[in-house]
Amino acid sequence: MYTRRDALARSAAVAGIMASAGLLPTAAQAAWNQAAFEAKNMADALKALGGAAPTETKDVTLTGPDIAENGAVVPLACACALPGVKRLMLMVEKNPNTLAAVFDVSDAVEPNFATRVKMGQSSNVFAVAMMSDGKVLFAQKEVKVTLGGCGG
């Protein structure tokens, strides 16, 4: 069984090895798409990422809560049942910038990712798949963000 102690002991050493082997992502390799992350809607984000107009489909699944107890942490998962997925993305319609995360799918991972996003208010969220044939597919759902606590 993997323990936390192992994690601690290894992490420092591993960082050194990977850095010397040039395996860390570096600014030079940076593929961070600023235009996509600054887009204010799904269409602009997709344009910046070189994607076509999206089609809604049941083959992309988006998992998330109907109600978020707090918008600071909203669990979302995206997956695609079709072969030939190049990229999966998570987007939040009413956030200041729509695009939240992009996952590049390789043959070695399943097109199925989960993370947690921030939401400023109740909104539609999207899971978007870019396919190797150029098609762009998406699924959506509404997540209600509630106010909680004493609010003081």
Next chain:
Amino acid sequence: MADPMRIRAQAAGDKATVRVLMSHEMETGQRKDSAGKPIPAWFIQQVTAQHNGKTVLEAQWGPAVAKNPFLQFIVKGAKAGDKIAISWLDNRGDKRTDEATVT
């Protein structure tokens, strides 16, 4: 230096589910401090995962990913004893790599 990540990689059948927690502020750049001054954006932009040294996942994140980020993905063909390494790079150029063994 950034605090260590917490990585769990558990094999089931011919694949392994990897769950990662990263220690990071993920500051959006949209908030103001108590004096009304904008707090500059500070967030992880790129995440890379490797299975036994081979890159299997590259991700780009924006500031909308929640503080102390969580990531879950499934690596095909990974078995107990394999190594999973995760690296992140933030918009200030800070980076961190941690490794775990698949159980």
Next chain:
Amino acid sequence: MMQITRVVLAGLAAAAVVAGCASGGMSQDLDAEFAAMMKSSFRDEGIAKTDRLQQDLAQAACSSPKPPAPEVAKRIEAEAMATIKWPTGGQYFGNWAAGEKLAQSGVGMAWNNETTDPSTNGGQCYNCHEISKQEISFGTIGPSLYHYGKNRGVKDVAAPESAPVVQYTWSKLWNSKAHVACSNMPRFGHMHLLNETQIRDLMSLLLDPRSPVNQ
């Protein structure tokens, strides 16, 4: 500053007497130790000074799992009723939309707030009450206020037959202890938590037939 007559209790022994507790030697010792503990444990921070720990009659009498004796409760209610300031010019109503905003906000009077000016405070209503159906995030410490005016037959807030419920609601908001000695509800007018304008807005939220509360 607050213009409230406080029953300043030197030791807290007096509180126990008011609350109808036994006042044997043990309990008096404990009261003295409790007072000393409270004094040494807290410090001033911003607007929240240690004088906030001094209790008035209602606070002292309601600081026990046991309710106060009936005559004490009656006295608290009568004294609270006498504090009620009726609205200037008989103007009970304001703007329900402003009232809804106040009901949503829980801000005010904590050590991290800059001022005790009521105009910066919220009413905290949704923390404890269901109010309009649109807001699904509501508390249950207080009763549901959905259809508050409608359930009480208020069709026109200015009609003479509405007067009793209008006055009751104003007095409840101003000093809840006028009706229930140990009510959990803050005394919004009496303790300067909200000003008259704000209370008018809450009155409209609760009673105006056009308010979402009464839809």
Next chain:
Amino acid sequence: MKPKWTLLAGAATLVALPVAAQKSSAEGIAEYRKMLEDGNPAELYEVKGEALWKQKRGPKNVSLEACDLGKGPGVVKGAWVELPRYFADTGRVQDVESRLVTCMSTLQGFDADKLAATPFGKGEMANITALATWISGQSRDMPFALSQAHPLERKFYALGEKAFYYRAGPMDFSCASCHGEEHKRIRLQDLPPLYKNPGDGLGIAAWPAYRVSNGQMWSMQLRLNDCLRLQRFPYPKFGSDVTTALAVYMGVNAKGAKSIAPALKR
């Protein structure tokens, strides 16, 4: 450890229930919490806390491994669910955080007053929170079992009860205003009834906890501090007797309740 597949199982459930609107708010919130269960960022603080416990630090450059949390020097497992308790060496009833201050001062040579005056989330106080987080996790699933053997422990229970019901301040609130009845909530958050055993993993049995609303790790001292802030009380000093007395009151009431700390909270 078996993989839990919480999120994936959740996916199947969601697909099977297309008419989301028919779910009650409470069910929706329960589902949200379930989705966050796996992968609590509190784990990051546990990792940090364990490292801090073992690391040689402070003016004397020693670790905390000889710190006595009540079960003997260095015994961490099970310590959390017995705190606060009476310590003969200090002659005081102490909670985990005030005990950590004692150990950091006597063993490591830190200045106890400076530690206690450090704001939450900053410097050594952030370290104390991480240590408390790890220590609490070492008693996970264990039942609360505070001692009432020493007279001072019994006195603190009585003082805690008085503090729990003490109404004061501009809003007349006491702890009991919110936690004095069963089945109440503020907004959508359930309020544990703290005058009795609120049940496994509720009330004191859930703190320290990671707060998703602000992304902060909250210790019991900070939990109480913020409750008292929202009671509109003046500022409770770190490790003060009122905070310890309240923790004794809650801890004794919670006898037998299983700890889930460190938990995840709104």
